Amino acid sequence: MVEANSIRLWFRFFGRILFAPTKLSNRKMKNLKYIYIAVFVFISNTIFAQNQAAGSPQTKAIALVGATIHTATGQVIENGVIVFNKGIITAIGGVGTAYDKVNTETIDVAGKRIYPGLISPVNSLGLVEIEAVRATNDLSEIGGINPHVRSLIAYNTDSELIPTVRSNGILITQPTPQGEIIGGMSSVMQMDGWNWEDAVLKKDDGIHLNWIGYFKREFDFATGTASTKRNDKRDDMVRELDKTFNDAIAYAQVKNPATINVKLEAMKGLFDGTKNLYISADYGKEIIEAVQFAKSKGVKNIVIIGAEEALLAADFLKENNVSVIVSSTHRLPNNADDDTDIAYKLPYLLSQKGILVGLAYVGLNWRTRNLPFLAGTVAGHGMSKEQALQLITANNAKILGIDKMVGTLEIGKHATLIVSAGDALDMRTAKIEQAFIQGRKVDLDDKQKRLYRKYSEKYGTK
Structure with missing residues (x-):
C-alpha cells in the first residue's frame, strides 16, 4: 500500500505544474497540460498497482514431508523430510527423521521435489x-x-x-x-x-x-x-x-x-x-x-x-x-x-x-x-x-x-528453498509451487500470472 502522504505529494506536485502562472500561449499551455495529465495517469496506475507484500517472518517450525530432496551436495534423499525453524534448517533426512510433530506445521509434499533456492x-x-x-x-x-x-x-x-x-x-x-x-x-x-x-x-x-x-x-x-x-x-x-x-x-x-x-x-x-x-x-x-x-x-x-x-x-x-x-x-x-x-x-x-x-x-x-x-x-x-x-x-x-x-540444504543453513512439481531444470516439467526465503513463505504470484488469469477469464480459455 502507498501511504496517503505520498499520494498527496503527487497531487500537489502536478497541481502546481497544471495551475502555475506561465508565459506560454493558451494553445501551448493546453497541450502541455494534456501531456502532464497523461503522465500523471500513468504514474497513478503505477502507484496503485503494487506487487504483493514481502513474506512474514517464520513464527512456527515447518516440516516438508514426502518429497525428493536435492540437497546440492550430491546427495538425493527420496521420500525425505526437511524441518526448519526461525529461518534455519534444523533437520533433514529420509522417512522417519525425528522432529517435534506437535509444535511443527507439517506440509505434505509427496511426489514433489525440493531444491535449494x-x-x-x-x-x-x-x-x-x-x-x-x-x-x-x-x-x-x-x-x-x-x-x-x-x-x-x-x-x-x-x-x-x-x-x-x-x-x-x-x-x-x-x-x-x-x-x-x-x-x-x-x-x-x-x-x-x-x-x-x-x-x-x-x-x-x-x-x-x-x-x-x-x-x-x-x-x-x-x-x-x-x-x-x-x-x-x-x-x-x-x-x-x-x-x-x-x-x-x-x-x-x-x-x-x-x-x-x-x-x-x-x-x-x-x-x-x-x-x-x-x-x-x-x-x-x-x-x-x-x-x-x-x-x-x-x-x-x-x-x-x-x-x-x-x-x-x-x-x-x-x-x-x-x-x-x-x-x-x-x-x-x-x-x-x-x-x-x-x-x-x-x-x-x-x-x-x-x-x-x-x-x-x-x-x-x-x-x-x-x-x-x-x-x-x-x-x-x-x-x-x-x-x-x-x-x-x-x-x-x-x-x-x-x-x-x-547454496545447499544442510542443517544450520538458511531455509531458502523451493518446492517444484517437476524437475526444476527442465522447462517442460518445472513448476515452482512453494518458496521459502529464510523460512518466510514467499508469494509466488506475479504480473504475468495475473494477466494470464485476467484474459483466460475474458476469453474463456481456463
Missing part, C-alpha cells in the same frame, strides 16, 4: 525496469572508473520483474552495476523484502571490472549489423586502470587517511580478501592478461565472468586458483572450427580441469529466469543433473562467498 549472479535485476525508459534504468554512472558505485542502494524491491524471476525458483540475485572499465560494487540480495535493507544478504561483495580488450564490438542499429573494430583507446585506458590500482594500493597502506577518497576506499577489500574482483573477459589471451594484472596488484580473490574461451587458459586458471562464472550457454560457437555444442559443454570441461565453475545469465534482468534451464542443458552435455544443479546453487554460493548461509 537458485542463485543468479551478475545481472541487472532490480536495477532496470523498462530498458527503453531511461528513468527506470539505474545500471551505470557517468565516468569510466567508478569502484565506489553501489548497486545495493539502487536495488528496487518493488520491481515487477523480480516476482516473474522468482517464480522459476531463483531466490538470490547479484545486481551488478555496469560501466566502461570499472562499473562499481555488486551486492548479494534475497528476492523478498520491503526494501534493500531487508533484502541484502551480503553487502558490497565485490568490484566489477570490464577487461580492456584489443578489439571492441559495435552494433549499427540503422542497419542491424554488428562489427568488430580495433580499440584505439586501449593503451590510454590501461594506463588509467593501472594508475587507479597503484593509487588504491598506496591508499590501503595508510591506516587513518586525513582525507577519505571514496573511490580508493572502496577498493581496499580487494587487497585483504574481503571483496572479489570480478573481471569480464571472454578471449583466452585477455583472460590470462587480466588475471596477471590483478595478481601483480595483489588482488586476493579473482573471478572471471563470461569466459567463452576459458578452455584456452584452463591450466593457467587452475594454477592461479581463479573461479569462473560462465555466461549464457544458449549460443552459437565463436569459431567455425569449434564443436557445435562447445558452449553447452564448457562448464563440464572447465570443471574437469579442477576449476570452480558457476553459471549465470550475465547482464540480463528478466531473462535470468531461464537460468535453471541453462543448467538443464549442461546436464545433457557431460554433467549429471546433480552436478548441473550445483552450478546454480552450491558453486555460485562459494564464488559469491555466501556458501556458509545458502
Whole structure:
C-alpha cells in the first residue's frame, strides 16, 4: 500500500505544474497540460498497482514431508523430510527423521521435489525496469572508473520483474552495476523484502571490472549489423586502470587517511580478501592478461565472468586458483572450427580441469529466469543433473562467498528453498509451487500470472 502522504505529494506536485502562472500561449499551455495529465495517469496506475507484500517472518517450525530432496551436495534423499525453524534448517533426512510433530506445521509434499533456492549472479535485476525508459534504468554512472558505485542502494524491491524471476525458483540475485572499465560494487540480495535493507544478504561483495580488450564490438542499429573494430583507446585506458590500482594500493597502506577518497576506499577489500574482483573477459589471451594484472596488484580473490574461451587458459586458471562464472550457454560457437555444442559443454570441461565453475545469465534482468534451464542443458552435455544443479546453487554460493548461509540444504543453513512439481531444470516439467526465503513463505504470484488469469477469464480459455 502507498501511504496517503505520498499520494498527496503527487497531487500537489502536478497541481502546481497544471495551475502555475506561465508565459506560454493558451494553445501551448493546453497541450502541455494534456501531456502532464497523461503522465500523471500513468504514474497513478503505477502507484496503485503494487506487487504483493514481502513474506512474514517464520513464527512456527515447518516440516516438508514426502518429497525428493536435492540437497546440492550430491546427495538425493527420496521420500525425505526437511524441518526448519526461525529461518534455519534444523533437520533433514529420509522417512522417519525425528522432529517435534506437535509444535511443527507439517506440509505434505509427496511426489514433489525440493531444491535449494537458485542463485543468479551478475545481472541487472532490480536495477532496470523498462530498458527503453531511461528513468527506470539505474545500471551505470557517468565516468569510466567508478569502484565506489553501489548497486545495493539502487536495488528496487518493488520491481515487477523480480516476482516473474522468482517464480522459476531463483531466490538470490547479484545486481551488478555496469560501466566502461570499472562499473562499481555488486551486492548479494534475497528476492523478498520491503526494501534493500531487508533484502541484502551480503553487502558490497565485490568490484566489477570490464577487461580492456584489443578489439571492441559495435552494433549499427540503422542497419542491424554488428562489427568488430580495433580499440584505439586501449593503451590510454590501461594506463588509467593501472594508475587507479597503484593509487588504491598506496591508499590501503595508510591506516587513518586525513582525507577519505571514496573511490580508493572502496577498493581496499580487494587487497585483504574481503571483496572479489570480478573481471569480464571472454578471449583466452585477455583472460590470462587480466588475471596477471590483478595478481601483480595483489588482488586476493579473482573471478572471471563470461569466459567463452576459458578452455584456452584452463591450466593457467587452475594454477592461479581463479573461479569462473560462465555466461549464457544458449549460443552459437565463436569459431567455425569449434564443436557445435562447445558452449553447452564448457562448464563440464572447465570443471574437469579442477576449476570452480558457476553459471549465470550475465547482464540480463528478466531473462535470468531461464537460468535453471541453462543448467538443464549442461546436464545433457557431460554433467549429471546433480552436478548441473550445483552450478546454480552450491558453486555460485562459494564464488559469491555466501556458501556458509545458502547454496545447499544442510542443517544450520538458511531455509531458502523451493518446492517444484517437476524437475526444476527442465522447462517442460518445472513448476515452482512453494518458496521459502529464510523460512518466510514467499508469494509466488506475479504480473504475468495475473494477466494470464485476467484474459483466460475474458476469453474463456481456463
